[in-house]
Amino acid sequence: AAKPILYYFDGRGRMESVRWLLAAAGVEYEEVLFKTAEDFDNLIKSGKLMYDQVPMVEMDGMYIVQTRAILKYIATKYNLYGQDLKERAIIDMYVEGMRDLNDMMIYFPFSLPEQKQKILNYILERATERFFPVYEKALKDHGKNYLLGNQLSWADVQLIEVILMVEELKSGILSAFPKLQEFKARVSKLPNIQKFLQPGSPRKPQEDETTVEVVKKIFKG
């Protein structure tokens, strides 16, 4: 079958969670990484973007848009979305919470310089007071390897992505979360994840000022 094609700018943004999930599923993919507003306008003119927005993933004859729709499709297709309705609800509770944290970090590079410190403090406070304690408790309560027990799921892939992003903002942030430290070490060694963490993989670097300026030009933000 044809490889999925990811259409986005050359950065993390909303698409990075899709890159992580496909990597965890061991699925190779192509990327169309546009650099200019013209590239994006041409993609819009192609009629492939339901809402004239990206992320968009072309796979299985579909032009899938809306980040959550893309992630759910991939998680379901590659059996990373639990074994039944209840497990899917638990995974949704985990991934939607992490999306709240993830979205704060996606927007962070685009915040005004004078607001950066305040927003950073808020992100770190939410990560350590609201979100990480949930996942630490889940791992502690059942004593198994993954959030849902012994089966890797989308929730674990989102968690490792979020842990690494928060650590980029403040290293040592996991010091109060021993189970999350073990989880990070364990999941980072899974072959598909380990490969994605190697240099040269499709994983994108932390957004920097240059990327922020490019993104603003592309989306005329």
Ligand SMILES: N[C@@H](CCC(=O)N[C@@H](CS(=O)(=O)O)C(=O)NCC(=O)O)C(=O)O
């Ligand atoms: N709810 C959508 C939001 C998508 C979105 O806002 N995309 C931006 C690009 S980015 O924010 O993901 O970088 C876009 O296409 N903006 C162009 C526009 O909205 O006209 C999703 O989750 O995919």
